[in-house]
């Protein structure tokens with residue numbers, strides 16, 4: 054579902070050093086992780102794989118694992134237009150055309166040899182940490198890898214917030230699993246003894262980065278918004294949602310990024326796009342649902358060509374929901390890890406998701422909601438049509454619905470999406486005119 | 492009427508219950524004693540003992556089947572999502588589920604999980620709860636969590652009826668469901684032994700009746716069916732004996748089950764309505780009831796795609812056991828279209844079967860699949876190949 058993408062290559066050379074620093078740093082971080090994975094065997098390092106929502110990066114670092122995130126690998130392959138073949142290979146190998154394409158892209162990649170999206174080797178994981186947060190498919194995904202490649206799996210079952218809150222028994226259950234199942238397994242596989250102070254240290258770093266990330270994402274409350282909270286946010290969330298949360302490098306990246314964005318706010322500038330700065334802000338949108346990766350640039354262009362900026366998105370919260378106050382807390386390390394997992398966006402029930410979107414529309418002064426419904430993803434998609442109606446009813450703002458897929462190029466119809474978007478922008482305009490007339 | 496053999500009368504009654512999309516059986520049960528309440532639940536498993544202990548009727552909701560015209564429900568779901576949530580929403584929006592005072596949404600997949608929140612929004616005056624079950628099978632970890640969840644449900648249902656549920660009431664209900672499970676075990680054993688005497692198209696309807704009848708009545712019905720089925724000799728055919736798997740949530744149309752049988756297959760085991768057979772043996776009814784329900788869940792329950800298997804070696808063991816103990820010659824994977832759990836599980840199970848040289852075939856269906864010819868043809872070819880295989 055989630056992301057580590059490198060900054061768009063065609064972004065115009067930034068004029069100021071800070072901007073350049075953030076971009077270079079981000080790219081360097083992402084590539085460095087792929088290099089770490091590529092050399093893990095030679096460096097005698099064990100490799101872990103885990104999912105983005107509820108990922109326990111700080112904990113995995115305590116055991117010196119090199120860290121792979123299969124959703125990220127799938128999306129990177131999608132961005133590089135390699136996923137189509139992988140999906141078809143997995144289907145030829147017996148996977149149904151109906152199921153999540155992230156799973157199939159990953160299985161297809163593994164079938165094609167241990168080569169990752171960057172062309173470097175991507176070693177078979179020594180442990181699959183099944184952080185079962187917000188998606189049932191995760192469970193089948195790792196069972197499938199285990200079945201085919203024999204990797205050991207350790208389950209971290211994160212209960213769903215069915216009542217819209219984290220009950221104490223849910224937190225206790227996750228903490229117990231961490232203490233009695235997950236940590237002992239990771240110790241055994243890595244041969245490294247668990248040191249809670251090391252965990253605390255990483256969590257302190259996480260907190261600093263989270264603070265800065267929130268500041269960056271909330272900068273979109275300004276007019277014009279200095280960032281795009283969906284397409285642009287994909288780059289911002291990359292390090293913190295993946296193998297870098299808890300590292301000093303991530304802290305540094307978010308500090309630099311925050312300074313850069315603060316500067317943009319001071320200068321009253323719009324967001325960067327692959328074709329340079331967006332100078333005219335015509336529409337402010339909230340988006341629900343993951344992006345499409347195989348035509349990411351084309352998709353984004355349909356927005357910035359019209360002067361549409363996404364001021365906030367639910368997708369930018371899949372790997373951690375920080376904007377309502379959660380921070381990793383080194384004083385209660387395991388409880389805090391549990392709360393982090395429990396609080397990820399797709400672990401929220403539908404009423405909470407609706408509340409959150411309505412709040413974004415209000416706080417970010419958005420013109421309306423756009424839902425990008427992903428064929429692959431029941432976790433996000435089942436119920437989105439009700440979300441759409443409820444948000445429209447509660448906010449009085451127009452909402453629209455488009456359908457694409459994450460990494461299956463067969464399900465991105467540029468003409469359809471463009472048509473839908475154009476009529477949506479028309480609708481927003483009419484609504485605005487009608488409001489002004491009253 | 493006098494000419495109709497008793498077994499067919501029973502089947503007729505079950506068919507009428509199955510066809511009744513207005514849940515009149517539930518309404519009648521409620522009307523018989525003022526103040527009675529009914530609680531609906533979806534697949535795959537909820538601890539019905541708690542509902543029973545509260546003096547309420549548990550009602551299995553399995554979608555709308557092929558007789559319900561889905562109009563409003565389609566406006567809630569994209570085309571690439573399975574059918575059961577949309578037809579269930581249709582049942583709700585058309586008032587057919589008004590007789591339910593609450594609805595439970597078990598932990599089975601993201602679709603039903605999200606439906607729990609939709610229900611909270613659409614039916615604000617009803618009790619709605621998502622029933623989380625542990626994917627960790629250690630008593631002190633997953634068990635403790637499950638018991639705490641059961642306690643919430645117990646307290647909620649107690650509030651709904653006005654008095655807390657006692658341990659004695661719970662133990663009494665455990666006994667009632669032990670009886671029901673025992674009867675269903677007998678039914679399944681009988682069908683495996685003499686599938687020509689108890690065809691699955693009938694067994695299925697008998698099982699479905701248990702979704703709307705009180706368990707005591709259903710236990711009697713199952714036993715009556717068994718006696719009546721045995722009393723009426725029917726011709727034995729040279730059919731292939733198969734296990735049907737993958738149909739644990741959205742149900743295939745009855746016509747599909749009949750088609751498989753007509754194509755030359757005896758279904759000798761299946762995963763329809765697993766709730767009736769989820770707990771595999773007797774739950775002790777003289778101890779701490781929630782502890783015992785939890786232990787039964789953790790250590791002695793059925794396997795399905797919605798349940799995590801802690802090691803690779805466990806994959807397929809349950810299915811292989813079904814094949815072996817029922818004397819099956821092959822497996823039919825029948826999964827609802829767009830059902831991630833069933834369809835992602837399938838390749839792993841197929842691999843295990845292949846390794847154990849168990850023939851298998853696979854197709855998808857929807858609850859409203861109308862065209863049976865391709866399925867009949869596929870099942871027929873499969874049955875023929877099994878027979879050739881066993882003759883060779």
Ligand code: SF4
Pocket residue numbers: 054055124153154155156187188189190191429430431432433459
């Ligand atoms: S179903 Fe959705 S959340 Fe789950 S793995 Fe697929 S894309 Fe990610």
Ligand code: SF4
Pocket residue numbers: 573574575576599600601602603740741827829830831832833
């Ligand atoms: S049919 Fe499958 S995907 Fe649909 S609700 Fe049931 S388990 Fe979920």
